[in-house]
Amino acid sequence: xxxxxxxxxxxxxxxxxxxxxxxxxxxxxxxxxxxxxxxxxxxxxxxxxxxxxxxxxxxxxxxxxxxxxxxxxxxxxxxxxxxxxxxxxxxxxxxxxxxxxxxxxxxxxxxxxxxxxxxxxxxxxxxxxxxxxxxxxxxxxxxxxxxxxxxxxxxxxxxxxxxxxxxxxxxxxxxxxxxxxxxxxxxxxxxxxxxxxxxxxxxxxxxxxxxxxxxxxxxxxxxxxxxxxxxxx
Numbered sequence: 001x002x003x004x005x006x007x008x009x010x011x012x013x014x015x016x017x018x019x020x021x022x023x024x025x026x027x028x029x030x031x032x033x034x035x036x037x038x039x040x041x042x043x044x045x046x047x048x049x050x051x052x053x054x055x056x057x058x059x060x061x062x063x064x065x066x067x068x069x070x071x072x073x074x075x076x077x078x079x080x081x082x083x084x085x086x087x088x089x090x091x092x093x094x095x096x097x098x099x100x101x102x103x104x105x106x107x108x109x110x111x112x113x114x115x116x117x118x119x120x121x122x123x124x125x126x127x128x129x130x131x132x133x134x135x136x137x138x139x140x141x142x143x144x145x146x147x148x149x150x151x152x153x154x155x156x157x158x159x160x161x162x163x164x165x166x167x168x169x170x171x172x173x174x175x176x177x178x179x180x181x182x183x184x185x186x187x188x189x190x191x192x193x194x195x196x197x198x199x200x201x202x203x204x205x206x207x208x209x210x211x212x213x214x215x216x217x218x219x220x221x222x223x224x225x226x227x228x229x230x231x232x233x
Contacts (some may be wrong), residue, residue, distance in 0.1 A: 020052065079153070116197050
């Protein structure tokens with residue numbers, strides 16, 4: 001079984017479409033479970049999620065990484081897949097993850113690329129650059145840019161390496177470094193998810209990237225910028 005972990009926070013406008021895409025996978029619905037871990041939303045996120053998910057509960061650990069860890073602790077699957085509440089998951093997403101682990105018995109983590117949910121050349125170019133960074137990092141064995149919206153782990157390895165560190169940004173880069181100590185981290189360029197560009201459209205691409213880089217350089221924590229639990233218009 002595959003356990004899909006979806007962190008949420010005030011996502012009533014997005015969570016239904018995300019979970020609908022997860023419920024319409026090419027794998028049988030009995031082959032996977034959906035676990036929504038909510039950051040104590042003030043809107044109807046949990047009530048909406050309960051219509052689709054197998055489990056919905058409020059997180060007890062800190063930050064997005066902590067929400068993913070809480071979900072993994074409650075999971076039944078041998079594979080832990082993670083995505084975000086504002087993403088779109090193509091119908092073959094879980095089937096491809098299952099196949100990737102079967103094709104790579106030594107892999108402990110599989111990750112993929114992203115495409116913009118919102119239209120526009122600027123969004124396309126932004127994610128083209130992000131995907132290029134992912135490819136170059138993988139090909140050069142330098143930076144494994146394993147976005148939390150499109151990654152999966154063997155549960156045993158995920159627990160062995162200590163799960164996600166609960167930091168503000170860069171946790172998806174950091175966990176790959178630890179995963180590589182116990183097995184292969186594999187990029188599947190055909191494993192793609194629809195990624196929301198709302199952060200970049202509302203706060204600006206350069207500003208958002210600068211804040212992310214600043215926090216990562218500071219070791220994942222910063223009093224100057226807050227990268228998680230943003231309020232969107």
